[in-house]
Amino acid sequence: MGQSEEEHLTGQQASRITYTLESSLDSVNKVEATAEQMAKKAGIDEDEIFKITMAVREAAVNAVLHGNSYDPEKRITASFENTGESLVIRIADQGKGLDPETLPDPLAPENLLRGSGRGIFLILSFMDEVHFKQLHPGTELTLIKHLGTAQTGS
Amino acid sequence: MSMKVTTRQVDGVTILDLSGRITLGEGSVQLRDAIRDLLAKGSKLILLNLADVNYIDSSGIGELVSAYTTVRNQGGELKLLNLTKKVHDLLQITKLYTVFDVKDDEASAIASFTRA
Numbered sequence: 233m234g235q236s237e238e239e240h241l242t243g244q245q246a247s248r249i250t251y252t253l254e255s256s257l258d259s260v261n262k263v264e265a266t267a268e269q270m271a272k273k274a275g276i277d278e279d280e281i282f283k284i285t286m287a288v289r290e291a292a293v294n295a296v297l298h299g300n301s302y303d304p305e306k307r308i309t310a311s312f313e314n315t316g317e318s319l320v321i322r323i324a325d326q327g328k329g330l331d332p333e334t335l336p337d338p339l340a341p342e343n344l345l346r347g348s349g350r351g352i353f354l355i356l357s358f359m360d361e362v363h364f365k366q367l368h369p370g371t372e373l374t375l376i377k378h379l380g381t382a383q384t385g386s
Numbered sequence: 387m388s389m390k391v392t393t394r395q396v397d398g399v400t401i402l403d404l405s406g407r408i409t410l411g412e413g414s415v416q417l418r419d420a421i422r423d424l425l426a427k428g429s430k431l432i433l434l435n436l437a438d439v440n441y442i443d444s445s446g447i448g449e450l451v452s453a454y455t456t457v458r459n460q461g462g463e464l465k466l467l468n469l470t471k472k473v474h475d476l477l478q479i480t481k482l483y484t485v486f487d488v489k490d491d492e493a494s495a496i497a498s499f500t501r502a
Contacts, residue, residue, distance in 0.1 A: 257411040282472060290444055293410055339481050347452040350444040350480055357479055 248313040255300035255308060255325075263292040263310045267321060270312050274319060275383045283358035284319065284377050290351040291323040291373045299325025299371055317379055318360075324372035332364050389413030389439070391420050399496045400429045401467075405438030408446030413439075417446075421453045421464075430462025431499045435492070437468035447480060454486060463487075467495050 249266065253259035267288035271281040292310065300306035306326040313320045336343050338350045356362050361376035389406035402420055407413050424432060434453070442450075450466070457464040465487040469477070477483040489495035 260410070286443060289409075293443070293445065297410070344481060344485055345451055345455050347448040347455075348444070350447055353480070354444055354476075 248311060250309065250311040252307050252309050255296045255302050255304065255306050257296070259308060260289060260292040260296055263308075263323065264289040266310070266312055270314065270319060270321075271377075274314055274379060276319075276377070276379070277383065280377065284321075284375075287355045287358040287375055288321050288323070290355050291321070291375060294330070294351050294373070295323050295325035295327070295371075299327030299330065301327065314379075319377045319379065321375045322372055323375070324367060324370055326367075326370040329366055329369065330364065330371040389416050391416055393420070393424075396492075397496050398501060399431045399433050399499050400424055401433045401435055401492070401496075403435045403438070407441040407443075408439055408449060409441065409443040410445035413442075414445050414449040417449050417453060421456060425457065425460055425462070430457060430460060431501075432457055432462065432464045433467050433489075433492075433495055433499075434464065435467045436470065436473055439473060440470060442473055442476060447476060447482065450486070451482065463499055465489055465495055465498070467492060 251262065251266070253262065264285055268281060268285045271284045276284070292308065295308040296302065300308060309322070309324045311322045332352060335352055336346075336349055338344070338346065338353045343349065355373070355375065359375045360378045361374075363374040363376075365372040365374070389404055389408055389412060392403040394401045394403065404413070404417070408417060421432065424430075434450070454464045467489045469488060469490075474483070477486065477488070487498070489498065
């Protein structure tokens with residue numbers, strides 16, 4: 233259903249999966265589930281898996297909802313890579329673009345009771361690095377979790 | 387995947403036992419509808435039992451905040467009961483833990499509501 237899948241396996245440590253998906257909640261759930269599987273496979277502990285999964289879900293929701301506005305003509309792209317040192321997840325949309333500098337601070341007293349606006353904050357809270365890149369059109373978020381600190385070591 | 391909502395009445399307080407996920411497109415809408423229905427029926431003392439809510443995203447957090455403000459704006463009270471560690475931690479980092487009245491014992495939670 234309008235979905236292409238590309239998978240590169242270049243070695244035991246470095247593997248990358250890329251999905252191009254419709255702007256739907258099903259896509260959000262698929263991206264979330266893929267992130268969870270990837271984090272589990274990397275031996276990351278449960279608390280960190282939760283944080284990674286949630287950050288990736290929030291990024292996917294942003295792409296589908298705020299980026300592409302559920303437009304059936306627009307796609308999101310999600311790629312998942314374990315570099316051996318880090319988990320690197322990239323989520324891109326084809327929307328109008330996002331400037332993180334202009335987002336209101338959800339922790340400011342006047343914003344605490346707002347019903348929305350916490351997604352990017354949670355992503356920043358839960359990942360080790362977050363990069364925003366403007367596409368033409370759209371936005372790409374790169375979420376990075378360093379391995380080592382997040383692994384159980386078992 | 388979706389959330390289940392069970393409603394109980396104890397001493398004039400409506401307890402919503404929620405289980406599952408409160409996320410965009412799943413539990414969020416169910417929670418909003420449940421609160422709206424209660425307010426329409428005049429039930430304004432509401433206790434959300436989150437003991438079996440194992441996952442909540444920013445949309446779900448937003449829905450809890452909206453539920454809290456909606457009930458309060460109609461002269462009611464909405465409190466939270468039995469947070470899991472994950473939900474507790476999320477409310478801490480979003481600075482909402484002190485906004486909500488959070489309880490961990492049902493009987494004392496029910497007793498804490500202000501009756502007219």
